[in-house]
Amino acid sequence: MSAPKAQFQPPNQIVFSGDWLRGQEHPTSQALLKEHPPQEGDCLAAADLGQWDSTLPIELLRLILAYQKAGFSLNFDGLPPGLVKLLKLCQGPRRTSGTQTGKSLSILHYAGYWGLRVSTALYDIANFTGELVLCLGRMVAGKSQMRFRDFHDNVMINGPRALPIISLISFLMGIILAFIGAIPLKWFQAEMYVASLVGIGMLRLMAPVMVGIVMAGRTSSAYAAELGTMQVNEELDAMRTLGIPPMDFLVLPRFLAMALMMPLLGIFADIVSIVGGLVVAVVYLRLSPLSYITTLIETTRTNDLLVGLFTCSVLGILNGICGCYQGLHCGRDAEAVGRATTSAVISCIICIVIAVSLITVLTVVLSV
Secondary structure (H helix, E strand, O other): OOOOEEEEEOOOEEEEEEEEOOOOOOOOHHHHHHHOOOOOOOEEEEEEEEEEOOHHHHHHHHHHHHHHHOOOOOEEEEOOHHHHHHHHHHHOOOOOOOEEOOEEOOHHHHHHHHHHHHHHHHHHHHHHHHHHHHHHHHHHOOOOOOOHHHHHHHHHHHOHHHHHHHHHHHHHHHHHHHHHHHHHHHHOOOHHHHHHHHHHHHHHHHHHHHHHHHHHHHHHHHHHHHHHHHHHOOHHHHHHHOOOOHHHHHHHHHHHHHHHHHHHHHHHHHHHHHHHHHHHHHHOOOOOHHHHHHHHHHHOOHHHHHHHHHHHHHHHHHHHHHHHHHHHOOOOOOOHHHHHHHHHHHHHHHHHHHHHHHHHHHHHHOOO
């Protein structure tokens, strides 16, 4: 085992030799920099380099960073190929800041940068939605490669397994809405209309929004994490190589399960929330269950239920698209899956707020 050495050889080479192993005394980058300060055009080389472990790359990286801090570049292509790849991997991608060549970017540069990002995102979303529509067309024509088992598994995830959390939140929302309405209703001796408040509020708006947000955090984020992990592990590339389209095989069963189960979850949330309002009416307002149910039937219209079901269907489609889109467009680094999951939840909530606002305005204008 030869001793590790690092010395400067004119005109511009820093040569490393010997065995660089942990526990041995070896020349440090600080000592080498004191002997030879950084200069432009210097390069790293190896001569009679024996065994080495992480000790050598650490010292090399310290040298490279010292040269970069001094404003010079240190070429390390003269090292063994394996060591060169390791150094490039350790350096990683360079992250650009808000400056270019020491000059700050103007507002116009930022506007153009974000404009390009938004236009690219809109193009990707439109392309993804178009591919999904084509997948639905192939499914109707009987040419889809979707497996029924995958669809059944996702139906179970989006349906029966989501009932506990939907039950809890729906029951509590019914109680909260009834308590809030009971305060002003008692001023006018109109306690019986708490059933109308709970029924209309939950059927038309509160239940769809609540179910949509719960499913966005519970299932859409899981879609993004699952597909994002497959993207990072290059499983999606392997599927494309084998001729298996990820849209048919992965996206379509998840999207259909979400879109079909959301209206059913909405109906279930309506029933449970009405039961929560009934508890408040009986215990707090001293109403009889019969008067509560009678008032609910007399003041609640079929249109209220239909508007809520339509809203649930729209939110189910949006949740399925957002979760699957973020998963398929996940990056390939270690942080990509986390970013995709977070983006899926945020985009779902934004889409839910926009969709519910538009549906509410349209139904009021059209007197539905």
